[in-house]
Amino acid sequence: MPEWTKEQKKAIDSRDGSILVSAAAGSGKTAVLVQRVIERLKNEDKPCSADRLLIVTFTRAATAQMKDRIYRALLSEIEKNPDNDHLKKQAVMLPFANISTIDSFCNDIVRENFHDLDIAPDYGILDNSQLALMCDDAASRVMDELYRENSPEFAELVNIMANGADDSALTGLICKLYDGSMAFARPEVFLDGLIEAYRSELPLEKQPWGRTIIEYGEGSAEYCRLLCEKMVKAAEEDEIVGEKYGGGIKEVCLAVDSIIKTLEGGTWDEIRNTFLTAVIPTLGRLPNKYSSPQAELCKNHRKTIADRVKKTAELFCASEEENREDIEYLRPVAEKLIEAVKRYGEILFEEKKRANGYDFSDICHFALRLLVGYGEDGKAFRTPLAQSFADRFEEILVDEYQDVNDLQNTLFWAVSRDETNLFTVGDVKQSIYRFRQAMPEIFLSRRNALEDYEDGNYPAKITLDRNFRSRAGVTENVNFLFSQLMSEDMGSVDYNEKEYLVAAADYDECDFPEAEMYIVGDMDEKVGRDTEAQFIADKINEIIAGGMTVRDKNGSRKASFRDFCILMRSANNGKAELYAKTLADNLIPAYVANKTGFFASPEISMMLSLMRVTDNPVQDVPLLAVLLSPIFGFTADELARLRIAERKKPIYHCIVKAAESGDEKCAAFLEKLGELRMLSATLPCDRFLYEMYDRTGCKAIASAMKNGSQRSANLNMLVDYAAKYEESGKRGLSGFIRFIDRIQRRNSDLESAADVSEAADVVHIMTIHKSKGLEFPVCILADLNASFNDDSARSVAAYHPELGICFDRRDSKRKCKYPTVGKKAIGIAEKISGRSEELRVLYVAMTRAEERLICVTRYDNPQKKLAQLRGELGTEKKILPFSLLSRSSMADWLLLGFLRHPDAAPFWSGEAPVTLPAARRMNFEIISEVKEPLKEISEAESAAADSGMLEEIRRRTEYEYPYSALTGVMAKIAPSELETSGFSTEYFACEKPKFLSRSGMNPANRGTATHKFMEFFDYSADVFDVDGQIERMVAENHLTPDEAKALERDKLKKFFENDIAVRIRRSPLLLREKKVTVGLRAGDIYPDIAENAADEMIVVQGYVDCAFEENGGxxxxDYKTDRRIDDETLRSRYRDQLKLYEYALGKCTGKRVIGTVIYSFDLGRTVELD
Known part of the structure; x- marks a missing residue:
């Protein structure tokens, strides 16, 4: 048993009240959760059965891990106490415990209570692609409705959003607002609240929008004050700068102080006037050719202050009256938008209900409807069902509580006992799922309201700060960095001593740096990702070659490739693949999690073109791609000649004409295309793809290309996607192609296959989000200077869940567009929220490292970047939030923090370093030279071909299987498969459309019903009563009502008027649907088969419709329901089949077959087989 810390012990043993555990990275929260559960199950004084606990996680993987760990811990307890029946009972009950994701828990509730929701019990869960297309359809429908309505408010909304091009921005905003609303327990109330600011009568400086802008202005001014302090210090350090610039610096400082004073208590218009009249004076003139670092700093900072004041002044460019007019003008537009969002939600739900499929957001809302009601005052109350859950669960344990949203939090309240039995675990510093509507403020508000736990003071909080994952050098440098960067304003939590990670992992001393910061740059050429990737490859090889040892559960061992993980913020646009390729070039195997670029891969692009041509060959672009592909091997010259012959017609017509003129290559192509088109009309999409791969050899071609295993895996993945498409209830190649087209039009992609096992000895490359919950001995943070996504700031509308929605305004008179006060405020709030999450993402990335943390970034001119960043660092420990907000990448943040590390002092270029104390060392280095990748062998350097090997390859490739004639022959056949006259329905649809079938059944089904009637007809009855016999067969379940209805009774009655029926009735022996099985030589069945295959035995098995004994034989x-047929056609079509039946029946019964008769129901008479 592990030795639990004091705080862990509190979290495990606390009972009878609500506890929130704030668990730092690597603090063993999962182990604590498991042990708490085990202790609850072990306790015989206050017994708690496993099925009376609700344990909620946020991923299926976490759920599986939790179940496994609880089960193993319980087995361990049973081994220690083999006579404890209570523990054994809990082990039996454990499979019935409610350990699941919140989605799964809600799904169970909905499945059990579907009858109260007016939904079908067999509903499905939509995948992301299905949901995206359904959302597109709903958005199109709501836009059509709005265009038909053509209200002035909607016209202005389109004028603002569409900009005369298309309305995709508007539909995107509608979808975004709807998705955001679904994270709340009451979406309609939330949506109405988004336009509440339009109704505010408060002065602008007290209204949320105005307050946000003023606070931003205060941050900007504080940033300018810091730069002023840096200028003052520089003037003190350089006598000439002090003499020449001193007066100007003082005037700049006074101007900034004036702005700060007004911002702190002025009205909107007073602040506006201050900015409009603010002048940042020049500093003065230095002696000719005089230069110093201090002089450069002062000039740069004065310019930065002037720019900063100018940009901030733009936020206050309109007076309060002008802003009020804008707000009033846009109010009906915002109301129309919210109306459109609500209508979109209604239409989308209709589409989902029609398809009988929902997403998990819908499922959670269904569960909420079952559990929670709302009174007229808007106050929530529990339903009887919710009360039953509250009575049932002794405790509700929620993991990753920092990622819950309002809807989920309300669900936890509903099934708890007023939250008195709620045990929640989380870390707000690791809340990184804002794009999934996570609301860390729920965790924060709960944590801030609670006191530390001390023996029963419920509700309370417990903080787990010990880190059992990382070396002290990693944790100390994480603390060093985030104590400067993370605050309540930036990151949502003040990273102080209470938030510090406390190293508690047991590691031996090491001789390598535990934290490293590398800047790749200062080279003769521009530095790109490929250069950075090459440095990382060099570093990995260097560490492996250096024999670094890592800790594992068996002690220590040499580091291998699987101990490395490269983390990046985003892997889009082939970034991860670029790093993987560079590693591969350096003989380092790599695994990319969630690979993108599926549609862009050559093999998939080739298949999509072939699918499109199969569906519709008169498409020049995909047809040309197919023809030029290795599958068909046309050359550009050949296609040019085809085009010259027919300049104005589609390429397909050119090929047809060439084939008719004797071009064998074109004829072969058309023959193959005809095959594929016939198959596509009859096979499900996934089976068609398999056939297409087989008949064109495209999979073999892809496998022979470079990275063949990856390409082959991608082709298999395409089949999987086609199978999922078919499973969704949709059918056919055309529909699947449209499905893919719509995904591509949305600029979306599908996940590529992984050709390397995740468990292999490979370097893992993944996004930071994907790494959440994982840990690696060596973590390398890459692509750190990728710019933050500020797309929302450039859009014409801005949305924030707390500040609402607002737009730019288009002034048709002045022919201009400008951001309104609401748009500016919401844009600022959105940027702050986004940057806060980016900071938490960086924290997650850095805390994945166990033994070694390596941060790598790149700049063309590192010294220039460092000088710029040094100028923003003051003596205060916390870096100003505004300084972080104005930076564009994680790399800038890292450098801002690590520049104040004592080991970074050499990078202050003669300036007095502004450093902070640090407990652990770190390696800080600029890399100005990167090795070349390991060189591949060129054609010129390759060895000569081995003649013996060539001969063996030739022998194998030219080998012909001696029994190839049998490869197309089945070992077991039915006589019915031997229809002659070339009549075959193998590749043709056999069902008529329902509107052409009188009974709703197709001819094949009707024929089956006829055969069943003849099989069960009772010849012993006194009269041949067809109608009565049908009623009997339905009653005895020999026929279904539909089959009975489909029978053509007049034709049946005509059979019993025929002499053949009388002969059957008189017979002493009657056989019906008699199974016969015999073995025949292949040569007897197929006269033209090759001589060496003729003696092979083939099993013939079938069923004789009817046989009766007459005159000793x-x-x-044989009953036939073929329509529009004559005697000779029947004989020729079925002669071979019936001859086999004659032979087989004789063999099986030992009786002589003296005759064979075909009875045609269509002709109403018998046809003798000659």
Whole structure:
């Protein structure tokens, strides 16, 4: 048993009240959760059965891990106490415990209570692609409705959003607002609240929008004050700068102080006037050719202050009256938008209900409807069902509580006992799922309201700060960095001593740096990702070659590739693949999690073109791609000649004409295309793809290319996607192609296959989000200077869940567009929220490292970047939030923090370093030279071909299987497969459309019903009563009502008027649907088969419709329902089949077959087989 810390012990043993555990990275929260559960199950004084606990996680993987760990811990307890029946009972009950994701828990509730929701019990869960297309359809429908309505408010909304091009921005905003609303327990109330600011009568400086802008202005001014302090210090350090710039610096400082004073208490218009009249004076003139670092700093900072004041002044460019006019003008537009969002939600739900499929957001809302009601005052109350859950669960344990949203939090309240039995675990510093509507403020508000736990003071909080994952050098440098960067304003939590990670992992001393910061740059050429990737490859090889040892559960061992993980913020646009390729070039195997670029891969692009041509060959672009592909091997010259012959017609017509003129290559192509088109009309999409791969050899071609295993895996993945498409209830190649087209039009992609196992000895490359919950001995943070996504700031509308929605305004008179006060405020709030999450993402990335943390970034001119960043660092420990907000990448943040590390002092270029104390060392280095990748062998350097090997390859490739004639022959056949005259329905649809079938059944089904009637007809009855016999067969379940209805009774009655029926009735022996099985030589069945295959035995098995004994022998009667047929056609079509039946029946019964008769229901008479 591990030795639990004091705080862990509190979290495990606390009972009878609500506890929130704030668990730092690597603090063993999962182990604590498991042990708490085990202790609850072990306790015989206050017994708690496993099925009376609700344990909620946020991923299926976490759920599986939790179940496994609880089960193993319980087994361990049973081994220690083998006579404890209570523990054994809990082990039996454990499979019935409610350990699941919140989605799964809600799904169970909905499945059990579907009858109260007016939904079908067999609903499905939509995948992301299905949901995206359904959302597109709903958005199109709501836009059509709005265009038909053509209200002035909607016209202005389109004028603002569409900009005369298309309305995709508007539909995107509608979808975004709807998705955001679904994270709340009451979406309609939330949506109405988004336009509440339009109704505010408060002065602008007290209204949320105005307050946000003023606070931003205060941050900007504080940033300018810091730069002023840096200028003052520089003037003190350089006598000439002090003499020449001193007066100007003082005037700049006074101007900034004036702005700060007004911002702190002025009205909107007073602040506006201050900015409009603010002048940042020049500093003065230095002696000619005089230069110093201090002089450069002062000039740069004065310019930065002037720019900063100018940009901030733009936020206050309109007076309060002008802003009020804008707000009033846009109010009906915002109301129309919210109306459109609500209508979109209604239409989308209709589409989902029609398809009988929902997403998990819908499922959670269904569960909420079952559990929670709302009174007229808007106050929530529990339903009887919710109360039953509250009575049932002794405790509710929620993991990753920092990622819950309002809807989920309300669900936890509903099934708890007023939250008195709620045990929640989380870390707000690791809340990184804002794009999934996570609301860390729920965790924060709960944590801030609670006191530390001390023996029963419920509700309370417990903080787990010990880190059992990382070396002290990693944790100390994480603390060093985030104590400067993370605050309540930036990151949502003040990273102080209470938030510090406390190293508690047991590691031996090491001789390598535990934290490293590398800047790749200062080279003769521009530095790109490929250069950075090459440095990382060099570093990995260097560490492996250096024999670094890592800790594992068995002690220590040499580091291998699987101990490395490269983390990046985003892997889009082939970034991860670029790093993987560079590693591969350096003989380092790599695994990319969630690979993108599926549609862009050559093999998939080739298949999509072939699918499109199969569906519709008169498409020049995909047809040309197919023809030029290795599958068909046309050359550009050949295609040019085809085009010259027919300049104005589609390429397909050119090929047809060439084939008719004797071009064999074109004829072969058309023959193959005809095959594929016939198959596509009859096979499900996934089976068609398999056939297409087989008949064109495209999979073999892809496998022979470079990275063949990856390409082959991608082709298999395409089949999987086609199978999922078919499973969704949709059918056919055309529909699947449209499905893919719509995904591509949305600029979306599908996940590529992984050709390397995740468990292999490979370097893992993944996004930071994907790494959440994982840990690696060596973590390398890459692509750190990728710019933050500020797309929302450039859009014409801005949305924030707390500040609402607002737009730019288009002034048609002045022919201009400008951001309104609401748009500016919401844009600022959105940027702050986004940057806060980016900071938490960086924290997650850095805390994945166990033994070694390596941060790598790149700049063309590192010294220039460092000088710029040094100028923003003051003596205060916390870096100003505004300084972080104005930076564009994680790399800038890292450098801002690590520049104040004592080991970074050499990078202050003669300036007095502004450093902070640090407990652990770190390696800080600029890399100005990167090795070349390991060189591949060129064609010129390759060895000569081995003649013996060539001969063996030739022998194998030219080998012909001696029994190839049998490869197309089945070992077991039915006589019915031997229809002659070339009549075959193998590749043709056999069902008529329902509107052409009188009974709703197709001819094949009707024929089956006829055969069943003849099989069960009772010849012993006194009269041939067809109608009565049908009623009997339905009653005895020999026929279904639909089959009975489909029978053509007049034709049946005509059979019993025929002499053949009388002969059957008189017979002493009657056989019906008699199974016969015999073995025949292949040569007897297929006269033209090769001589060496003729003696092979083939099993013939079938069923004789009817045979009766007459004059000592058997007569076969074969029923046929073929329509529009004559005697000779029947004989020729079925002669071979019936001859086999004659032979087989004789062999099986030992009786002589003396005759065979075909009875045609269409002709109403018998046809003798000659």
């Amino acid at each position: 058997l007569v076969i009667v």
